[in-house]
Amino acid sequence: MIGTVWPEPNSSAAGSRTMQLIEQFQKQNWKVTFACAAAESEFSIDFEKYRIEKKSIELNNSSFDEFVKELQPTIVLFDRFMIEEQFAWRVAENCPTALRILDTIDLHCLRLARHTAWKEKRKFIEVDLINDTAKREIASIYRCDCTLMISYYEMNLLQQFFKVDKELLHYTPFLLEPINESDTAKWPSFEQRKHFVTIGNFLHEPNWNSVQFLKEEIWPRIKKLLPDAELHIYGAYISRKVEQLHQPKEGFLIKGRAASAHEVMLNAKVCLAPLRFGAGLKGKLIDAMQCGTPNMTTTVGTEAMHGDLEWSGLVSDDVECFTNGAVSLYTDKEKWLSAQKNGVQIINQVFNKEFHTERLIEKIHSLQENLKQHRHKNFTGAMLMHHTISGTKYMSRWIEEKNKKSL
Numbered sequence: 001m002i003g004t005v006w007p008e009p010n011s012s013a014a015g016s017r018t019m020q021l022i023e024q025f026q027k028q029n030w031k032v033t034f035a036c037a038a039a040e041s042e043f044s045i046d047f048e049k050y051r052i053e054k055k056s057i058e059l060n061n062s063s064f065d066e067f068v069k070e071l072q073p074t075i076v077l078f079d080r081f082m083i084e085e086q087f088a089w090r091v092a093e094n095c096p097t098a099l100r101i102l103d104t105i106d107l108h109c110l111r112l113a114r115h116t117a118w119k120e121k122r123k124f125i126e127v128d129l130i131n132d133t134a135k136r137e138i139a140s141i142y143r144c145d146c147t148l149m150i151s152y153y154e155m156n157l158l159q160q161f162f163k164v165d166k167e168l169l170h171y172t173p174f175l176l177e178p179i180n181e182s183d184t185a186k187w188p189s190f191e192q193r194k195h196f197v198t199i200g201n202f203l204h205e206p207n208w209n210s211v212q213f214l215k216e217e218i219w220p221r222i223k224k225l226l227p228d229a230e231l232h233i234y235g236a237y238i239s240r241k242v243e244q245l246h247q248p249k250e251g252f253l254i255k256g257r258a259a260s261a262h263e264v265m266l267n268a269k270v271c272l273a274p275l276r277f278g279a280g281l282k283g284k285l286i287d288a289m290q291c292g293t294p295n296m297t298t299t300v301g302t303e304a305m306h307g308d309l310e311w312s313g314l315v316s317d318d319v320e321c322f323t324n325g326a327v328s329l330y331t332d333k334e335k336w337l338s339a340q341k342n343g344v345q346i347i348n349q350v351f352n353k354e355f356h357t358e359r360l361i362e363k364i365h366s367l368q369e370n371l372k373q374h375r376h377k378n379f380t381g382a383m384l385m386h387h388t389i390s391g392t393k394y395m396s397r398w399i400e401e402k403n404k405k406s407l
Contacts, residue, residue, distance in 0.1 A: 002057075002087050003036040003079045006044035010261065011236035012201040013174075013283025014105050017150065018079065019045065020175040021103070022052060024357045033071060037086075043236070043257075059086055060399040069094040075364065077101045081108065081140035086396075088143055089389045099368055102144040106280025107154040109134035114277035114300070115205065124277075126161055138162055141169075142381040143388065145367055145374060148172045148360075150281050151304035168378065170363050173304075174286055176351040179344045187292040187340075188266060190333045196222070196326070197268035197293070199234040199261055199284045202242055206278035207235060213274050215245050219252055221323040226330060232268065234258040261287050269336075270313075270329045271295040274322060281305060286351070288312070289343030294336050296326040307350050312343030 001022070008015040022032055033053040040056075047054040057064050068076075068091060076091050076098050078084035084102050091098060113128035141147045141164060149155040150173045158164040198214065200207030211233060219231055230251040235242075238256050246254040258264045261284075265271065271288040275298050285305060288295045295301075295313040302315050314325035329336055367374055375382065 001032065001034045001077045001079065002083050003034060003038070004083055005038045006036050006041055007034070008041060008043045008236070009045065010259075011043055011257070012204070013281065013286065016283060017103075017105065017174060019050075020353075021077070021172075022050070024175060024353075024360070026051065027357075028361060030075075033073070035067070060396045060403065062397075062400060065090055065094050073098050074368070075099045075101060077103055078140075078144070079103055080105055081137045084140040084144060085136065085388075085392065088140075089385065089393055092385055093389065097371070099146070099364065099371060100144045101364075102140055102147040104137070104141075104147060104149060104154070104280075106151065106278070107137070107149075107157070108279070109137050110154060110157065111206070111277065111279040114279070118209075118277045129157075129161060134162075138164065139384050139388075142378065143385045144168070144381070145371065145378075146170055146363065150174065151279070153304040154279065165378070167374070168381075170360065172356055172360050174281060174351050175353040175356055176286070176290070176347055177353060178348045179290065184292060184344065190269070190336055193267060193269040193293075195230045195232055195268055196270050196272050196330070197232045197234070197264060198272045199258060199264065199287065201237060202235045202239060203237045206275050208242065209276055210274050211235075211242065211245065213276060214272060215252060217319050218272070218274055218323055218326075219250070221319070222326055223251055225323070225327050229330065231272065232264065234261070234264055262291055265291040265293050268293055270326060272326060273297040273301045275301045279303075285312075286347075289347050292340045292343065294329050294339035294343070296322060296329055298322070305350070306342075306346045309346050309349065310342045311339075312346055313339045 007018045009019045025032055033055055035055040035057045037057050037059050055067065057067065064087065072095055078088060081102065088100060091100060109129055109131055112131060112133050114124045117124040117128055147169050149169055149171050152171055155169055155171055158169060159166055202208050214231065222229065230253055232253050232255050234255045236257045243254055245252065265287045271284060271293050273282060273284055273295055278300050281304060282301055285295055285297060285301060289312050297313065297315055298317050299315060302311055313329060316322045316325055329339060
């Protein structure tokens with residue numbers, strides 16, 4: 001596995017997703033090596049504890065070729081398309097029979113297109129997807145043997161709008177343990193809980209935008225209706241501009257990094273997630289459902305999260321409706337309990353770990369057994385890899401030589 005950053009499951013949903021995959025790979029008795037070119041973080045996992053081999057690598061450096069040639073992995077998973085761009089051609093050259101898998105985490109071109117439409121104060125339309133990020137991301141998908149998609153909405157978008165062959169895609173959402181009666185019995189009751197909560201990594205633009213939205217438009221309205229309520233805001237990598245929003249007198253409290261996302265979610269009565277743009281699955285809403293905490297969110301927030309099941313709270317893109325919905329969840333016990341029950345069904349049915357893991361492992365084995373035929377059918381991918389090796393390879397070699405001269 002080649003990561004964009006070292007896994008931080010307590011900092012982001014992406015970090016949790018990485019660890020879910022590693023857990024399932026290790027259950028197959030596969031040896032997992034995690035390589036990354038990013039600076040090490042004090043919040044990343046203990047690799048020794050999880051029995052994961054750790055390797056620091058460099059961008060634009062042929063030392064990676066030596067490393068991967070010696071390792072000779074049978075499977076290589078790239079964390080996001082930017083990592084595939086950097087390293088896939090080196091893997092293809094040095095380990096041609098290794099199965100190449102891309103994990104998108106979310107569709108970056110979709111998130112960018114929605115963000116652009118929001119900044120321009122208009123509705124997102126499909127033509128917004130035709131951007132440079134899309135060209136890079138779709139090319140990356142074609143170059144790989146299989147791409148893991150956490151969102152069926154994004155999977156359908158790739159097939160219908162971009163005409164990507166479904167054989168190149170595989171739906172693998174978050175892999176979660178089912179919630180049983182003994183779990184729900186430990187949850188604090190409606191009466192025991194208090195205050196609102198929101199949580200999210202502040203390096204992720206949709207999270208920062210939603211906190212601004214809460215501060216400027218939503219929270220003042222909720223506070224007027226519920227004068228004693230507080231909003232507790234948690235998230236990793238808080239900047240000075242986020243800290244400046246801290247207003248205890250208004251009940252708007254910036255709490256910083258949570259030692260345990262589940263602990264703070266368990267004690268809250270309602271989770272707020274007014275996401276105005278974004279893509280993929282929303283970790284904060286998964287955390288809320290796993291803790292029996294109903295939520296108030298937007299249509300972007302619920303996208304690809306609940307199949308045909310009833311949502312675990314209320315949904316609105318209108319400020320007044322969002323406010324009233326949040327207040328009703330906070331004060332109406334019957335509505336709150338119903339939302340909590342819906343969340344349990346969603347976790348147990350949509351994110352069933354056993355079901356999705358079985359399908360993923362089957363897909364991997366099938367690809368390994370028929371890799372040559374699979375690649376023959378994907379001529380577009382072979383063509384793109386040919387041009388990547390011809391172009392990216394020599395640009396990378398040039399950068400490497402330039403770096404040597406500057407030392």
